[in-house]
Amino acid sequence: MGILDLFVSREKREAKRIKELTRRSQEKYGDPALRQRALEGLRDIGTPEALAALLQRFTVRTEPGITDEEEKEYTLEMLQSFGERAVQPVIDFLEQSESGISWGVRCLKALVDEPTLVASICGILDKLGAQYTRDPEKKVTLLKLLADYEDPRIASTAAQFLEDPSDDVRMAALSTLVSQRAVDRAEAIVECLLSAEAPRVRAACAEALADLGAPIGGRADQVKAALPAGYRLDGGRVVRPT
Numbered sequence: 001m002g003i004l005d006l007f008v009s010r011e012k013r014e015a016k017r018i019k020e021l022t023r024r025s026q027e028k029y030g031d032p033a034l035r036q037r038a039l040e041g042l043r044d045i046g047t048p049e050a051l052a053a054l055l056q057r058f059t060v061r062t063e064p065g066i067t068d069e070e071e072k073e074y075t076l077e078m079l080q081s082f083g084e085r086a087v088q089p090v091i092d093f094l095e096q097s098e099s100g101i102s103w104g105v106r107c108l109k110a111l112v113d114e115p116t117l118v119a120s121i122c123g124i125l126d127k128l129g130a131q132y133t134r135d136p137e138k139k140v141t142l143l144k145l146l147a148d149y150e151d152p153r154i155a156s157t158a159a160q161f162l163e164d165p166s167d168d169v170r171m172a173a174l175s176t177l178v179s180q181r182a183v184d185r186a187e188a189i190v191e192c193l194l195s196a197e198a199p200r201v202r203a204a205c206a207e208a209l210a211d212l213g214a215p216i217g218g219r220a221d222q223v224k225a226a227l228p229a230g231y232r233l234d235g236g237r238v239v240r241p242t
Helices: 003-025 032-045 048-059 065-080 083-096 101-111 114-128 137-146 152-163 167-179 183-195 199-212 217-226
Strands: 232-234 237-239
Touching (some): 003 032, 003 048, 032 065, 048 065, 048 101, 065 083, 065 101, 083 101, 101 137, 114 137, 114 152, 137 152, 137 167, 152 167, 167 183, 167 199, 183 199, 183 217, 199 237, 217 232
Antiparallel strands (some): 232 237
């Protein structure tokens, strides 16, 4: 057996070990002590693959609930202890996973500075685009996170979700645009108002336009007809009910 064979064998053994530890760490009704040891085993391996497996703990809920929360907090602490080495696995997790997003966000916020956090979240959302997803919660969570920051990249990212199939995502995008004072996105908000079927989305569009004090431009008649009850136009801008 040559050196290459030894390396391949070691690599296969490690992959098998990670797979087994991942399974044990996610056993819903398993012994909490065994789950914790499995998590610690992944931490001790410490490779990008092992960190990715640790992140998968956020995607399952074990019983009882209070133990599940404690284990996820422990997993979060372990991941954060890796510092920069954990950044890319966490970003990959946020890109690929449909659950556990809030935990992944907490982890990333602890690992990177604000400009890097915003750039990472914008990049993830840009890849998602306005494509249909079974569960819109991921997009909603990430858009709401961006609303807590000020950055010129945020408005561009949020605006594309005004065309999302999910009403919840559209409303999160509107809130984020208002947080950025994105007056230059008024035309996109008007388009959302005119195309929205749900009354709550139309109301959110009207509220956003009123908050921004954005000029409506040449579509005043269409906007006036689409505004929810109580809203009106005054000087080419939407005014909320008094």
